[in-house]
Amino acid sequence: MTLKVYCDRMSQPSRAILIFCKMNGIDFEEVHIDILNNQQHTPEYKAINPMSQVPTIVDGDFTLFESHSILIYLSCKYPGVASHWYPSDLIERAKVHSVLDWHHANLRRGSVGVIMNNVLLPLNGLPSNPQAAEEAEKTLVKALTVLETFWLKDGPFLTGRSQPSIADLNLVSEVMELQLLNEKEHDRILSPFKKVLQWVEDTKSATAPYFEEIHGVLYKASKEFRELIAAKSATNE
């Protein structure tokens, strides 16, 4: 039975797993769970993942969620996955674990908060909380600074590596979500971070052509959201 990947290409961790599977020639079935239409809350999906989040994998009898765990599992279970994705050296591996752990409360928290307040709430005609928006941007900018000055200081990829690991896939997918912001905000936030921008490009190149192909849905949504939000604010004025 083929591996099943339950995901939504609008979800950052979902994209990391799809890119990883395609890069490593892993045979899988992509099952779309539409999160903008709340499909993750259906009883059918809750039976697979009671946390109602994407992504989740089902590999035979084995169900697993949390994208970092999924990436580690796939790296270990499937033969032919190149070792740079999840290094076997204890020290290299520990560093990859540490940036994956750091990610949750830093880059992810900041990015999700900024997107929620600057894109998703306005898009749904809901008021955003200025204090929450300010704190989210503060967290995001702090995380980007730490990426720029620490995680990327010794190499093109995270933790000083010369080839990408599962951490690069996961964290770059997170940074890509900021494409949903309007162009001015996106550039204002990201442009000071030259190493981060280069790293995004390096990760794209290392995972071509799949990176761009899987991000197609996000680029399309970004265009649509920008037009919708611009139309809404023109109506308000």
Add this chain to the structure above:
Amino acid sequence: MALKVYADRMSQPSRAVLIFCKINGIDFEEIRVDVLKNKQYSPEYKAINPMSRVPAIVDGRFKLFESHAILIYICCAFPGVASHWYPADIFKRSKIQSVLDWHHSNLRSGTVGLVFNTILAPRNGLPSNPQAAKEGEKLLVKSLSKLEGFWLKDGRFLVGSSQPSIADISLVCEIMQLELLSEKDHDRILSPYKKVIQWIEDTKRATAPHFDEVHEFLFKAQKRIREQMATESVKHELKSKL
């Protein structure tokens, strides 16, 4: 050169690493980094961990932070660590990894939000956010329900295990931080969760006597805080009567 563990026993993940090292007989030196006195921002400590967080370890020339990464590293790098802490079986190991990942944005986020904003910030002259405390409690309760109904549904320990793993130590140390709340709030929040309460006892027993010893510091802080709160409430009552 012995392993160095930079820790503060007021910090949940610090306690997890200390208990783990002690239960596995790992030779280490504990170096206290007093977080309430901002020692994590000193240049000396920033050289060890530029994130200014605890815990961090130094093993020879290798520096590492993030407690889950530390626990996994110690399991693999030090001989004599029993395999149930981080099983070699890929399925069991992945499940343990998944609950460790879930922890960050759920149990930890909820606990920290609540305890920081209701107890630690006000008592240490730091700005607290009542909205964040409310959201913290909501997330904490949601996380406790998930622990009760999902993570502990198949066994005495997390993810259906009959023996504890690094995930049990990490998450139980987090819940212990709720001991800093008033007795009333602590019982109100935790008492509905019978499996969770039993699991805490099972984890304590499995890591005795080190669990209690490492938590003494937290209980001393709890006593101090509750005494202060009792004095304040007496003063408040007197004031309102006058």
